[in-house]
Amino acid sequence: MSLPSDAPLDVAIVGGGVSGTYSAWRLIEHNPNLRIALFEGSDRVGGRLLSVRPPGMASLTAELGGMFIPSLHTLASSLAEHLGLQLDVMPHGGLNRAYLRGMPLTAAAMRDPQQVPYRLVGGEQGRLPDELPAYALEQLIPALQSASGSERYSLLEDARVAGRPLRHWGFWNLLVQALSDDGYNFAREGTGDDYLVANWNAADIARQYYQLAGQFDLLHVREGYDAIPRTLAARFAERGGSIALRHRLIRFDRAVLPDGTLGVRLEFDCDSSGWGAAPARAPGVVYARRLILAMPRRSLELLEPSGALLRPDNQQIRDLIGAVTPLPMFKLFLCYERAWWRDLGITGGFSVTDMPLRACLYWGEDPESHNALLLASLSDMLAMGFWEGLRDARHQPLFSPAGEPPRWSDYSAPPTGAMVAEAQRQLALLHGQALPEPYAAVYRDWGEDPFGGAGNFWNVHVDSRRYAQRMLRPDPELPVFICGEAYSRTQGWVEGALETAEQMLRQQFGLDRPDWQIQEKELGH
Secondary structure: OOOOOOOOEEEEEEOOOHHHHHHHHHHHHHOOOOOEEEEOOOOOOOOOOOEEOOOOOOOOOEEOOOOOEEOOOHHHHHHHHHOOOOEEEOOOOOEEEEEEOOEEEEOHHHHOOOOOOOOOOHHHOOOOHHHHHHHHHHHHOHHHHOOOHHHHHHHHHHOEEOOEEHHHOEHHHHHOOOOOHHHHHHHHHHHOOHHHHOOOEHHHHHHHHHHOOOOOOEEEEOOOOOHHHHHHHHHHHHOOOEEEOOOEEEEEEEEEOOOOOEEEEEEEEOOOOOOOOOOOOOOEEEEEEEEEEOOOHHHHHOOOOOHHHHOOOOHHHHHHHOOEEEEOEEEEEEEEOOOHHHHHOOOOOEEEEOOOOOEEEEEEEOOOOOOEEEEEEEEEHHHHHHHHOOOOOOOOOOOOHHHOOOOHHHHEOOOOOHHHHHHHHHHHHHHOOOOOOOOEEEEEEOOOOOOOOOEEEEOOOOOHHHHHHHHHOOOOOOOEEEOOHHHOOOOOOHHHHHHHHHHHHHHHHOOOOOOOOOOOOOOOO
16 A cells, blocks of 8 residues: 555554454444555554464464453454354363472362372362462452452452552462462462463452353354454455555654644654664655554554654653553464374363473364364463573564465474474473474464563553543543553453454544444443
């Protein structure tokens, strides 16, 4: 696409992830006469949704980014169905085995205080690791024990522990008020996810715990999770919207448009070679009446700190942008010529360890070739540094040749290389046997720019109710709006990206609730 220069755009949208493509599609569906352009710095839409097809497996998709839609996330699930995408229910399979502190454990042994290698005390005994945070919260806030779902959320918003509102507690700091040291370590090491008990804002993490505590299905998009933003972008283009790939926003500022109204002036690197690189040529200039920044914290920080909104002395916007912290995450998939885990009686579910592998998911078996796919490592935070030391020197690509969809080879790791060899060593310990060699491997490190992480979490002391609302339009004097998962109240999920976009579209652009949404809820809560 050539940059529009004859007249200002009605809306410029920067960011081709879920919230950006959704905003573009909703706006042009609402009014096809609007001049809207979507700008994306890489050469693919999808953002942190990234689906690649494993070699030798026609029916499986490796999800290097987001993986599932919980069925209780009604905005994401009803959108996928409205777009004609097939949602499959992932087979229910819980914990298979664990390897903690050098000891192999069955799922049943994880409830036996005599078998787990932790000195659990009192009510900690007999509980699985992912049950301990709720146990701790209910010791500290007894009213939670008998509260219903909606009552729990109200309690968590207003609860105080030791006289301090919950948001002024880091979750780690809070949990150790009710758990022993070994109880906390069992909760962290035995879930496979450091972030679940890390020192994020306790009020927000606790709310997410209870939101996902009930019975629900995990839904998988058969065509690949990134089919959602790809389909949104295609429908936006079909209705006359413009999409500009490899257009990295450098800076923006307020501008007076030819008709005398206030708008925005944007400068782009129009043939972007990556974040941190100097523009290849003179920046392209676009004017717009309104600007939507569908970008997470790290992407916003990479913009030039200039202009009315991002100037260095604008402490208010700096505080808003810095109110969340990105979560680094690493994923490694391995391909095998057979599903060797079936020899152990494992047909699905997951296993966990305190080794850097942290968690593995038995992804599936191709019915034609019988090749099998394993999510060999899903790790975050502390384990990230371990895997960074084993990866090759290259950064993973933001661009594919000729703008092709993402390919397995773009993210592959040598199946005989150091990273895969170490993963195999840890998998063998976890499963108690030698393993066949994989024939292909692929990985993704979400700590790289421009993402900064796979998700974002509110910092301690932040009132996320107030900050999430303010972030939608940080300066009421400027027609600049921000949406996305990072500043939502359902962080780490596509649902959060859609919620903030929908809230922005209704409040700031006057759109009505979509008739395809199967269940309405109070957005942002």
